[in-house]
Amino acid sequence: MHGKFLSLLTLLLVLSVSTSAQKKARSFNIVPLGVKGGIDESNLSAYMVGAAGSNNYLCMDAGTLHYGIEKAVSKHTFNVPAETVLRQYIKGYFISHAHLDHVSGLIINSPEDSTKSIYGLASCLETIKTHYFTWDSWANFADEGEKPALKKYSYKPMEPGKPVSVEGTGLNVQVFPLSHSNLTGAAYLVKNNDAYLLYLGDTGPDEVEKSTKLRELWQAVAPLITKGQLKAVMIEVSYPNEQPDKSLFGHLTPKWLMKEMQVLQSFTGEGKLKGFNLVITHIKPPQKNINKLKQQLKQQNTLGLNLIFPQQGKRLQF
Template identity: 25%
Template sequence: MNYNDLGNYIACKRSSFITIPLGTGGGLDESNLSAFLFTKRGSSVFIAFDAGTLWTGAQSFLRDTNYATYFNITFPPWATQIDQQVAWFIRNHVLGYVIGHPHMDHIQGMVQASPEDYLPSNALDMKIDNGLIGLLKDLLNPILGTSILTKKAIVGLPFTINSIQNHIFNNVLWPNLPGFGRYDYFTMIEGRGYNLTDVIFLNDTQRQSLVNTFPNNAQLTAYSTCHNDIQSTAFIYNDQITAEQVVFFSDTGIPSGNYNCDYQQKIYNVWKNVRIDKLKAIFLECSYPNNQSESQLFGHLRPKDIMPLLVSLLDLGVQPTPRMKSLSHVKLIVQHIKPLVNQTPSANKRLNIRQIIYKELTDYNPVGIQVNIPTQGEPICI
């Protein structure tokens, strides 16, 4: 979907949320790995769900100047080159990172951008009225602002946070930037709902500045899922004013091996907390086409695995009265499609992998969900 189209512009005016796919792929191409910025419509600050690619995705987004139709993003006068603008965008508009599991293709972008992921000491003196600076500058003393503004949150369940802390930012694989005050870790407890302001912002002054804007009035809940031999995560975002929900799954699916984790039951546990009539979107991986054998899935999904899961959502989710029989009001945002490097299914020799996945998802879609194959850098209105 091209967000420059008039029809999409009109749809966006009616939407509740916007996501920017900074990375949509499932490996090999390091310039396009799983990462989605997310915000409420009308806001210009974002949280990141996974962070496999940041820089290249932000480049793609900012090169199309029509982003100004949807977001209030301005740059310091010196930021005239695309790399300067990308760095500024990441520093000033990405509030924190909600990470579903610690595999490199889901954290690599955050790690590589981390040396530049901070606001300069004179940030509060700049004539910028949007992003993180715009939210905070009226309340903060410029002398104190440096230490307050430079920290961002890395958020996840214990397995994810411990892995990043011990094996990534450890002064061996990568400098311990959290130890130097660049980031703080927020470890969630499974099944507990957290105010997003408590998760992303780590001081009272910042929370007080966000009474009427994103990420205030939002709650985030994490549920463990299975990804082959490690733990992954699904996050439910709840708008506390409208009760609307968005579900984001990091990698999950059928294991290749005998591992003590029932991936379907874990997904069912998530579904039991979803309000069908309030659900706006599901971010879910579909790494392979239907011809991929189960022995070669390694904790991923195919279209023929996804549709039965969505049928189970209608059975297990919280239903209104009368019951809803379809998910036609919901967007399925398909992520983590792996490049097609082996033989193409004989029936689809003229199609690329994204087209194959889309065709297989739409050929059998008993719940009527809106299938969306995102394009890197192109916002999707939800």
């Protein structure tokens, strides 16, 4: 009996050490405020990204803010009022492109928000400046554009190859251009110490877009995967495979995503993507299409990727 007790105690200690090591290894917290594309205005692309153990976050896109924060509070992801999360926890916005489903939450919540910066490619910020934060369409809460400028937000144009640090977060962010039909979108590579997270805004496959932007991105991040430093990729898949290529409008299907993952594997080496975290974003309603898309992804996942379907308000940790 004494030997059995010692064995049980040893097992519990091993499990405790293992669990502690896993927790210690976590580098990022992600809180999805909106996970869909399409017509559901209460659940559009927006993801809070922070260093593990911190309440200081970046917001990757801002399609839905207030409803998503309320959802996170209701799920006890946050134990503070929603206005605290909006005003104090979010330290800056990284907008992939200026389509409404990626910026509407930012615009609508601006009167209640606190002073912070909006980051993005110059073309994206120019659209926000000239189409949204104007006195005809809303009010100019930014530091440039139509007068009077209320100066709550400051525009921070980003350039590929020039990482930026966001004060108070400990995070460093680098931008990569993407091809999204007629627009140049953006992907953001977030760095926390020696760990990385990659967030992609809307993008079409290189073959359809007649582009090499995804290939260049995969080539850039492949060494981080082989070293175990890239913890996850967040990437859109908008339509099931039945969507014709001519009607993709700069989006991915399960078939095209897996073709792009094959390109990524050509840079990482065979087998390196097995178990790798792939967070699927921007799935468009209706629900029957969402169900079909998820089934197709699972069926075509020959690389053994760890497919993750985020839920609004529920924390992810990597």
